[in-house]
Amino acid sequence: MSQTVFITGASAGFGAASARAFAVEGNRLVLTARRIDPLISLQDELSSKCQVHIIPLDVRDREAVCAAVTALPAAFANIDILINNAGLALGLEPAHMVDLDDWDVMVDTNIKGLMYCTRAILPGMVSRNRGHIINMSSTAGEWPYPGGNVYGGTKAFVTQFSRNLRADLLGSKVRVTCIQPGMADTEFSNVRFKGDKGKAASVYAGTEPLTAEDIAETIAWVASRPSHVNINTLEIMCVDQAWGPFAIHRSEDSGKQE
Numbered sequence: 001m002s003q004t005v006f007i008t009g010a011s012a013g014f015g016a017a018s019a020r021a022f023a024v025e026g027n028r029l030v031l032t033a034r035r036i037d038p039l040i041s042l043q044d045e046l047s048s049k050c051q052v053h054i055i056p057l058d059v060r061d062r063e064a065v066c067a068a069v070t071a072l073p074a075a076f077a078n079i080d081i082l083i084n085n086a087g088l089a090l091g092l093e094p095a096h097m098v099d100l101d102d103w104d105v106m107v108d109t110n111i112k113g114l115m116y117c118t119r120a121i122l123p124g125m126v127s128r129n130r131g132h133i134i135n136m137s138s139t140a141g142e143w144p145y146p147g148g149n150v151y152g153g154t155k156a157f158v159t160q161f162s163r164n165l166r167a168d169l170l171g172s173k174v175r176v177t178c179i180q181p182g183m184a185d186t187e188f189s190n191v192r193f194k195g196d197k198g199k200a201a202s203v204y205a206g207t208e209p210l211t212a213e214d215i216a217e218t219i220a221w222v223a224s225r226p227s228h229v230n231i232n233t234l235e236i237m238c239v240d241q242a243w244g245p246f247a248i249h250r251s252e253d254s255g256k257q258e
């Protein structure tokens with residue numbers, strides 16, 4: 001069955017790989033991101049397989065999100081699948097040392113941008129009684145780590161927002177899925193470390209991390225379940241990643257009475 005798929009953050013990583021995964025005959029793709037050049041390249045690459053509409057869009061811009069959805073050409077207007085993927089981490093400093101602007105950008109993108117896209121597209125899905133919202137959370141939304149502070153907080157929002165959407169949508173046929181990947185080798189770490197390629201590469205050194213294609217395949221699988229099946233939450237890690245024990249700080253005089 002042909003579907004219209006709206007992807008945020010389609011210029012790189014999971015979003016671009018998802019565009020490739022959904023580029024099958026009959027489908028219509030709406031690809032959005034701030035950078036237009038990678039979107040044009042992707043459109044050139046995929047337009048022999050399916051119809052592709054690209055929109056330069058910053059998901060933090062509430063008016064622009066509404067305008068983009070309202071102005072969709074008729075062929076792309078009835079969105080079946082929204083992949084709320086645009087997002088980023090900035091920095092890995094402890095909370096008392098971070099740049100507050102970085103926290104603002106993460107909240108505005110990962111939380112508010114995802115809210116805006118959902119609110120703009122969901123009414124159409126409800127009125128057609130058909131649709132699927134796939135939200136990109138992270139293991140960072142479930143499991144804390146030093147320096148994860150606001151990034152993990154934004155992803156915890158995505159996880160709980162996804163569950164609450166399901167609660168609101170009970171009685172409709174609209175599905176909601178939350179994907180929680182662990183470490184995946186995309187532009188993510190390069191963005192987090194603000195272009196420091198050495199630091200970004202060190203995140204994946206000596207491991208076989210998840211790839212963007214691993215996540216895109218998972219998204220495609222989730223979306224292709226029978227229409228009465230809703231995958232609620234799906235956490236995925238590479239085999240080279242797992243949990244550690246609780247961290248315990250010990251000092252020389254700990255526990256000693258004066």
Ligand code: NDP
Nearest residue numbers: 009011012013014033034035058059086087184186187188
């Ligand atoms: P990439 O950096 O490779 O891709 C991020 C995408 O988000 C880019 O297309 C970027 O496009 C877009 N984006 C960022 N800010 C905005 C914005 N304000 N408006 C619109 N688009 C934006 O990272 P990933 O593919 O790895 O990340 C995709 C999602 O997956 C993110 O939400 C991330 O938090 C999450 N994730 C990543 C993991 C990983 O280890 N890689 C693990 C778990 C979750 P542009 O810059 O052109 O706007």
Ligand code: 8X3
Nearest residue numbers: 138139140181182183
């Ligand atoms: C990305 C995974 O562990 O870098 O969301 O936060 S992690």
